[in-house]
Amino acid sequence: MVQPYKHEPFTDFTLEENRQAYLKALQTVEGYLGKDYDLVIGGEKISTQEKIVSYNPAKKEEVIGRVSKASKEHAEKAMQAAVEAFKTWKKTKAEVRADVLFKTATIIRRRKHEFSALLTKEAGKPWREADADTAEAIDFLEYYGRQMLLLKDGVSVQSRPNEFNRYHYIPLGVGIIISPWNFPLAIMAGTTVAAIVTGNTVLLKPASTTPIIAAKFVEVMEEAGLPKGVLNFVPGSGVEVGDYLVDHKDTRFISFTGSRDVGLRIFDRSSKISEGQIWLKRLIAEMGGKDTIVVDAEADLELAAQAIVASAFGFSGQKCSACSRVVVVESVYDQVLNRAVELTNQLTIGEPSEQGTFMGPVIDSHAFKKIMEYVDIGKGEGRLMTGGEGDDSKGYFIKPTIFADLAPKSRIMQEEIFGPVVGFTKAKDFDEAIDIANNTEYGLTGAVITSNRAHMEQAREDFHVGNLYFNRGCTGAIVGYQPFGGFNMSGTDSKAGGPDYLLLHLQAKTTSELY
Known part of the structure; x- marks a missing residue:
């Protein structure tokens, strides 16, 4: 046996x-x-x-x-x-x-x-x-x-x-x-x-x-x-x-x-x-992926903000499952965005060997340069809410960065950055939010924060990713519990x-x- x-x-x-x-x-x-x-x-x-x-x-x-x-x-x-x-x-x-x-x-x-x-x-x-x-x-x-x-x-x-x-x-x-x-x-x-x-x-x-x-x-x-x-x-x-x-x-x-x-x-x-x-x-x-958290109007907004920050900035966003784009229904957009900024500003960034550190460096000079180039792109495409600074004097440290008011087809919302950068965009309703979530060439992970059962079932059918999570972040798949792999340019599922x-x-x- x-x-x-x-x-x-x-x-x-x-x-x-x-x-x-x-x-x-x-x-x-x-x-x-x-x-x-x-x-x-x-x-x-x-x-x-x-x-x-x-x-x-x-x-x-x-x-x-x-x-x-x-x-x-x-x-x-x-x-x-x-x-x-x-x-x-x-x-x-x-x-x-x-x-x-x-x-x-x-x-x-x-x-x-x-x-x-x-x-x-x-x-x-x-x-x-x-x-x-x-x-x-x-x-x-x-x-x-x-x-x-x-x-x-x-x-x-x-x-x-x-x-x-x-x-x-x-x-x-x-x-x-x-x-x-x-x-x-x-x-x-x-x-x-x-x-x-x-x-x-x-x-x-x-x-x-x-x-x-x-x-x-x-x-x-x-x-x-x-x-x-x-x-x-x-x-x-x-x-x-x-x-x-x-x-x-x-x-x-x-x-x-x-x-x-x-x-x-x-x-x-x-x-x-x-x-x-x-x-x-x-x-x-x-x-890899370009993973989206969708926040519905009918949602626990504190849970949404916590999930976004944890999924976007855990291990400096260097996960193929990391949340790098957030689509929020416009009626709750400002609340979710502002709370996510507050939580991000409370994160500890520094030496990873110290117990209290939430976020350490990015992996090397190549990653540092690439991510900082995307930060410059983001400054031209959206509104910088927090972060946007890097320091490679001793190690490769980049502050967790949030851009707001991005167009769904902007580079920050479309290209895999693989760093601590997340973009926010608003949708007029849940249908449009799912459409925006699906508008990348990737299909790895995604999350939907909602208390609306009909919207959950809609996302279960229409949100085209290999790993979809409800009312939690989009990272942290566990072996044997959430088999992991994605669609489209995210690989062979x-x-x-x-x-x-x-x-x-x-x-x-x-x-x-x-x-």
Whole structure:
């Protein structure tokens, strides 16, 4: 019998013992800053002269660590190791593969605060955001392990007299995991182990801004007993290593989380057949969003303002699910806008390693420059209500920013900024609000704040997003509770943390025996 899945609880930092444990974990992480980490190819540790250096975005001179940088030659060696390992891993019992995930979850749970503290240092995540990232990684390990145990015997199909039919699933082959920096533990771990527990072997290319957390995760997977060659660690250039692996004839699938533009590039390249390739590559892609909270005239306006601020500025708005646009029915527009500004002005912005910080830095100089350019655009398109200032002297800090009175088709309301910037626009009624909410090329998350049941049902049918929330914010999907993935340019609606996600890494096989 498969044990029921239970969501990993978040840490209560109001308890002194938990606060002290996190402070101790920060000291532990500070004790190994600046270390070098090797490539892992077929179980072999390989050090290269060229390194990817990871910096603390809150203290941009502080080096978190250095990882060896893979070349095309390393990528090819890793591919051959994965091809070889697949021959035996695909035949390994599902129970054994799931046990590796459960053991990994146990190790990370034991070192939970250490992993979270590393997220605080490497990604600039405040305590609560880092704790949620680590909890989600544990959730993915526990959930996907259990899902594989449910899938291992296939699905029942009909048989006629003198005939026995079976329908079961087999793994695809070698997968390329290209993971993002904004959830550098949760999404990196989730996409990696979904591929592994289903019997595939993988090459993991983590984001170059957060490779140390990935290196630590690879160490834990090894400790949990994962055989050599199943997980190969190849951080490197997207143009050099990424393109090479996406194009490779032996690549069976690509699991990508990142920007729309990079996702489209991978979509295009993976659709082309390389010499010697005998399959159509499968793409699992999550590519971002432009997420809207709609506030109805019949709504709890305090709840609306709280939801907007939490969804827009949690982790500095660097979530594909973040609220970056707010559409309010005009009769309550000023009330919601003014209260959201009040709440935003109460937020604490600063060093993420300090417990009271709500919002830390953005990830790097490139993000800082891009977001500040959007702030300048916003000043020309709407009314700046608060924020609009940045300081990159010590780290990459941008004040939470609200623009009001924007046109629905303005750039601030249409383009993914991926930072602490949110735009407000008004609608004459609820019908127009839903129309405006749908007028982007994305379709990831959305929220509707209303007490009108008819409007809820209207939004359930007509608001075209993969994850729709009522009377709460539009971030914070939990594995197994709110399967996550979106429509249109938000990706392939792959529903991470959902009951059919593992099937994307499998192919169905029918066998029929005549008696």
